[in-house]
Amino acid sequence: MSGIKYENVGGAAIAEDGGALMLTTDAFLLEAFVKKNGKQSVCELCSGTGIVSAMLLSDKKAATCECVDFQEKLCELAKKNAENYGGKMTVVRSDVLDYRPARVFDAAVCNPPYYRRGSKPSQSRENDLCRRESTAVIGDFAACASRALRDGGDAYFCYTPERMPELITACRENRLEPKVLVPVYPDRGRGCGLILLSAKKNASPGLIITRPLYLRDNGNITDEYEKITNNHTAEFLYE
Numbered sequence: 001m002s003g004i005k006y007e008n009v010g011g012a013a014i015a016e017d018g019g020a021l022m023l024t025t026d027a028f029l030l031e032a033f034v035k036k037n038g039k040q041s042v043c044e045l046c047s048g049t050g051i052v053s054a055m056l057l058s059d060k061k062a063a064t065c066e067c068v069d070f071q072e073k074l075c076e077l078a079k080k081n082a083e084n085y086g087g088k089m090t091v092v093r094s095d096v097l098d099y100r101p102a103r104v105f106d107a108a109v110c111n112p113p114y115y116r117r118g119s120k121p122s123q124s125r126e127n128d129l130c131r132r133e134s135t136a137v138i139g140d141f142a143a144c145a146s147r148a149l150r151d152g153g154d155a156y157f158c159y160t161p162e163r164m165p166e167l168i169t170a171c172r173e174n175r176l177e178p179k180v181l182v183p184v185y186p187d188r189g190r191g192c193g194l195i196l197l198s199a200k201k202n203a204s205p206g207l208i209i210t211r212p213l214y215l216r217d218n219g220n221i222t223d224e225y226e227k228i229t230n231n232h233t234a235e236f237l238y239e
Helices: 025-033 051-058 072-085 125-131 138-148 161-173 223-231
Strands: 005-009 012-016 041-045 064-069 089-093 105-110 149-159 176-185 194-201
Touching (some): 051 064, 064 072, 105 138, 138 149, 138 176, 149 161, 149 176, 161 176, 161 194
Parallel strands (some): 041 064, 064 089, 105 149
Antiparallel strands (some): 005 012, 149 194, 176 194
């Protein structure tokens, strides 16, 4: 693990080595999408270096977090990050196909690979495994989230808009009822670039689609995105 350095990301000290994926806008928005509840236990699937879990703990949105990823190098970095949280953050190296949690969680967060198998690979194998489906597809991630959650627990996903029908279908097939959908636009005048979706295990049907979240307006950060950046919450979008 040579070359490790620590960066301040969203108020959390994050270990990285220059090759692993650092904080992306998608991961930051996913963390902001999680409702604040300092007593909840959270399972982070596709956790990478544990950035989302670290921010959840730093923001007091969770009491404990368990990070799950199948890449050895990223899990080692996540363990470095976990050292900052006094036992509140644990790391499990596992494929979602095999992961069977020892307990149930109040919430699950997942930033799954967006691209289908066979699409053009990136130059970095680590980044490729984070961005492209390999052993598991979106239905497997929804099934894993459902296994990890207690009844009434919340699952949070970020995903591409073109594959949102697949995610919604996968959630409902695994007893995760979609509850809140936030369409995210990188700039006014551009198409939707990201969807944030929350779902509740074994809940009755009923979906809220919020007003659009524009990150920029002609290249300038919007007031709403600045508010999210400063406060690490997007709850005001659907209150």
